[in-house]
Structures are given as C-alpha cells and as structure tokens.
Amino acid sequence: RKEVEQDPGPFNVPEGATVAFNCTYSNSASQSFFWYRQDCRKEPKLLMSVYSSGNEDGRFTAQLNRASQYISLLIRDSKLSDSATYLCVVSRPYGNNRLAFGKGNQVVVIP
Amino acid sequence: DAGVIQSPRHEVTEMGQEVTLRCKPISGHNSLFWYRQTMMRGLELLIYFNNNVPIDDSGMPEDRFSAKMPNASFSTLKIQPSEPRDSAVYFCASRLDRTRGQPQHFGDGTRLSIL
Numbered sequence: 001r002k003e004v005e006q007d008p009g010p011f012n013v014p015e016g017a018t019v020a021f022n023c024t025y026s027n028s029a030s031q032s033f034f035w036y037r038q039d040c041r042k043e044p045k046l047l048m049s050v051y052s053s054g055n056e057d058g059r060f061t062a063q064l065n066r067a068s069q070y071i072s073l074l075i076r077d078s079k080l081s082d083s084a085t086y087l088c089v090v091s092r093p094y095g096n097n098r099l100a101f102g103k104g105n106q107v108v109v110i111p
Numbered sequence: 112d113a114g115v116i117q118s119p120r121h122e123v124t125e126m127g128q129e130v131t132l133r134c135k136p137i138s139g140h141n142s143l144f145w146y147r148q149t150m151m152r153g154l155e156l157l158i159y160f161n162n163n164v165p166i167d168d169s170g171m172p173e174d175r176f177s178a179k180m181p182n183a184s185f186s187t188l189k190i191q192p193s194e195p196r197d198s199a200v201y202f203c204a205s206r207l208d209r210t211r212g213q214p215q216h217f218g219d220g221t222r223l224s225i226l
Binding site for chain 2: 034042043044045046049087098099101102103104
C-alpha cells in the first residue's frame with residue numbers, strides 16, 4: 001500500500017460549484033498533515049495545514065479523520081484560478097522530518 | 112524575504128555529462144530537502160539535510176547521484192554521469208525545524224533534460 005494515495009482525477013468543476021476530495025495515508029503514526037497546491041510547471045506551495053479539529057481558510061476547508069486515516073479538502077464557490085493539482089502531504093513519524101507526497105488531485109474549474 | 116533559490120532553472124545536456132544543481136535555502140532555515148518529480152512517480156525525496164548534515168539519503172537513486180551542503184546557505188545535487196532517465200524536475204525545499212508541523216518551502220525547481 002502506498003504511503004499516501006489520491007485519486008488523480010481530473011475533477012472537472014463548474015465555476016461557483018463545490019468540490020471535495022480525500023486522501024488516504026497508510027501510517028497511523030503520522031503526525032502532521034498538509035495540503036499543497038501545484039500549478040502546471042510550477043513548484044508546490046503550501047495551501048494549508050490540517051489540524052485535528054479541522055480548519056477553514058476562506059473557501060477552503062480541511063478535515064482529518066485519524067480513525068479512517070484520511071484527510072479531505074473542500075473548495076467552495078470554485079474560481080477559475082483554483083485550477084491546479086492539490087497534493088496531499090503527510091509527515092512520516094519518528095522525527096517529523098520527512099514528508100510523503102501524494103501524486104495529487106487535479107482540479108479543472110470550467111467557466 | 113527571498114524564498115528558496117535554485118539554479119539553473121532549465122538544463123539540457125547530453126547523456127554522460129556531469130550535471131550540478133544548486134540551491135540556496137531560506138535564511139535561517141535549518142533543514143534542506145532535494146526532491147525529484149516525474150509524471151510517473153510523482154514527488155520523491157532524494158536526500159534531506161539537517162544543520163548541514165545529511166540525515167537520510169535513502170532516496171538517492173544510485174551512486175551517480177551525490178549531494179553536499181558545505182554551509183547553511185548552499186547545497187548542490189550532482190549527477191555524474193547523467194542518463195536520459197534522470198530527466199525530471201528537481202526541487203529543493205527548506206524548513207525551519209522549530210516546532211512540529213512546520214511546512215516546507217519549495218524553490219522554483221530545475222527542469223533537467225538529458226538527451
């Protein structure tokens with residue numbers, strides 16, 4: 001089983017709609033969780049950290065489910081500029097110094 | 112503040128040649144990471160330094176790859192000799208390991224093509 005698994009998509013989303021996707025991780029001892037955004041031919045950039053109680057940043061909401069070992073990202077009122085690949089990132093345990101990256105969920109917002 | 116700076120942005124070279132990629136981490140960050148990204152394999156960690164010391168190089172593909180961090184503000188990733196299958200985007204990232212959960216900050220990457 002891969003450390004971090006994501007459905008690559010693409011997720012075609014009408015502008016203004018809501019899109020949500022999950023990411024599963026294999027190591028129950030993982031400590032830290034992040035969503036990164038990567039635009040085509042660009043570097044990954046931190047979108048948001050994911051906290052145990054769930055957290056929101058504007059139109060973006062992240063949730064963590066430790067029991068089922070998944071994290072989720074929800075984007076409300078999608079904008080054309082939200083089109084990107086969203087990488088699920090999980091820290092490996094025992095030092096928190098290595099991150100495992102999923103291959104990403106590709107989101108395409110359609111006018 | 113300046114982010115992570117990588118050079119060159121693009122490199123095209125013939126197989127067998129030596130390739131050197133460079134990275135300047137964010138000032139004050141004490142951890143530095145080298146990644147490789149391809150369509151097939153996604154983002155893979157090659158090596159990670161903490162306080163200029165290599166901590167985990169288990170991701171380095173083979174002996175043709177080597178990395179150094181002579182000081183806190185500079186690191187290199189070298190491939191010698193290069194092969195076409197090394198073609199990828201190579202990212203450098205840095206982080207301040209102050210508390211748990213600190214994110215990594217990526218450079219713009221080096222797009223490497225080996226002909």
